Amino acid sequence: MKTQLRQEKAKFWCDRSLGNLELLRATYIAHTFSRHSHEGYAIGVVEEGIEGFRYQGANYIALPSSIPIIGAGYSG
Numbered sequence: 001m002k003t004q005l006r007q008e009k010a011k012f013w014c015d016r017s018l019g020n021l022e023l024l025r026a027t028y029i030a031h032t033f034s035r036h037s038h039e040g041y042a043i044g045v046v047e048e049g050i051e052g053f054r055y056q057g058a059n060y061i062a063l064p065s066s067i068p069i070i071g072a073g074y075s076g
Contacts, residue, residue, distance in 0.1 A: 042070040 010026035044051060051062040055070060062068040
């Protein structure tokens with residue numbers, strides 16, 4: 001039986017028909033982001049695995065099928 005290794009990948013684009021909405025679709029396995037903030041709201045959709053993040057001084061874990069929303073201007 002052949003084992004399939006998952007690889008990290010990311011695609012970023014802007015949708016002009018939605019007012020230049022910035023979109024990111026990614027598969028992260030070991031990737032981490034340094035502390036940062038967003039100019040607008042950041043809305044995620046966790047399809048598989050988990051997403052761990054820090055928000056307003058607390059640690060959170062987003063489970064599969066969850067939709068974490070981070071407020072504009074907040075830095076973790």
